[in-house]
Amino acid sequence: GAGVSQSPSNKVTEKGKDVELRCDPISGHTALYWYRQSLGQGLEFLIYFQGNSAPDKSGLPSDRFSAERTGGSVSTLTIQRTQQEDSAVYLCASSLAPRSLQNGELFFGEGSRLTVL
Amino acid sequence: KQEVTQIPAALSVPEGENLVLNCSFTDSAIYNLQWFRQDPGKGLTSLLLIQSSQREQTSGRLNASLDKSSGRSTLYIAASQPGDSATYLCAVTWSTGNQFYFGTGTSLTVIP
Numbered sequence: 001g002a003g004v005s006q007s008p009s010n011k012v013t014e015k016g017k018d019v020e021l022r023c024d025p026i027s028g029h030t031a032l033y034w035y036r037q038s039l040g041q042g043l044e045f046l047i048y049f050q051g052n053s054a055p056d057k058s059g060l061p062s063d064r065f066s067a068e069r070t071g072g073s074v075s076t077l078t079i080q081r082t083q084q085e086d087s088a089v090y091l092c093a094s095s096l097a098p099r100s101l102q103n104g105e106l107f108f109g110e111g112s113r114l115t116v117l
Numbered sequence: 118k119q120e121v122t123q124i125p126a127a128l129s130v131p132e133g134e135n136l137v138l139n140c141s142f143t144d145s146a147i148y149n150l151q152w153f154r155q156d157p158g159k160g161l162t163s164l165l166l167i168q169s170s171q172r173e174q175t176s177g178r179l180n181a182s183l184d185k186s187s188g189r190s191t192l193y194i195a196a197s198q199p200g201d202s203a204t205y206l207c208a209v210t211w212s213t214g215n216q217f218y219f220g221t222g223t224s225l226t227v228i229p
Contacts, residue, residue, distance in 0.1 A: 004160075033216070043206070045216035056215045091160055106151055106208070106217060108161040 002026075004109035006092050012115045013082055021077040021112045025094030031104060032075050033095075034067060037111070038088040046090075049075060082116045089113050119143055121209050123220035130197055131228050138192040138223050140207035145185040148210045152181050152192050154203040155222070161206065164192070197227045 005024040013019050025032050034046040045059035049069040060066070064082075069075040079086055089111040095104035122141045130136050140150070149168045153161040165174045165181040167190065173182040180193040194201060204224045208217040 006160075035219075042221040043208075043219040045218075048215040050215070059216065093161075104149070104210075105163055105166045107163060108153075110160040 004092055004094055004107055006090075006109035006112050008112055009110060010113045010115075012117065014117050015084060016081055018078065018080045019082055019114060021079075021090050021092075021114070023075045023077070023092030023094075023109060025073065025075070025092070026096075026107055029094035029096050029107075030072070031095040031097070032069060033093045033106070034075070034077050035091045035093065036088045037091055043091065046077070079114075082114075084116050087114055087116045119209075119211055119213075119218055121207060121218045121220040123205075123207060123223050125223060126221065127224040127226075129226040129228060132197060132199060134197050134227075135193070135195050136197055136225070138194070138205050138225070140190040140192070140209075140220055142188050142190075142209045142218075144211060145188055146212055147185060148212060150181075150183055150190050150210075151208045151217070152179075152190075153206045153208065155206060156203050164205075194225075197225075199227045199229050201225060202227050 007022045030051045032049040035043045037043050047067045048056040064080045067077045091108055091111045093106045093108045095106050097104045120143050147169050151166045152164040155161050167174050167183045178195040183190045204222040206219055206222040208219045210217050
């Protein structure tokens with residue numbers, strides 16, 4: 001696609017429910033990132049996918065968070081048993097080249113705003 | 118510890134003024150540094166990417182410089198306009214780890 005696409009743009013859920021957030025990266029981009037931005041806070045790294053390599057899950061805050069990337073393209077971030085502190089904007093980004101090639105301009109989607117009541 | 122710092126947190130200038138935004142980072146062994154702008158309720162828009170071998174990049178009224186030895190980057194905005202009002206973030210990637218590390222941003226207001 002022309003840009004990184006995320007859905008839904010807004011999600012309101014009740015505490016304890018599971019949610020799925022979707023990211024469709026720019027066509028041909030091999031690297032995909034998920035970040036979280038809480039109100040008034042900086043961007044918090046969650047997970048990184050690069051091609052067929054094992055994902056870097058070092059930023060996931062708890063085992064309630066998981067993500068997958070099917071066919072090297074679309075990614076889904078799943079939050080199980082949501083808590084109020086999960087409320088944030090979840091941002092997805094993709095880049096053309098692996099970070100280690102000293103390239104890899106990062107392009108972001110518009111984000112998915114999650115509100116847990 | 119790898120950290121990115123942006124000072125000031127907020128800046129207000131009259132229209133037409135030239136201005137400089139600052140980004141500091143620990144550890145000079147970076148791969149690249151990228152500047153973004155974020156409008157309220159929106160995602161991040163890429164402005165400029167500087168690779169570690171480069172000293173500066175220019176796009177229109179924007180010029181970003183990189184000084185690895187001092188751990189600093191500056192974003193220069195010439196002839197500021199009200200439409201430049203946004204939060205500006207810098208992000209750095211290092212040789213260790215896979216993530217981009219973000220500063221907390223500078224909120225810029227250009228007053229007409």
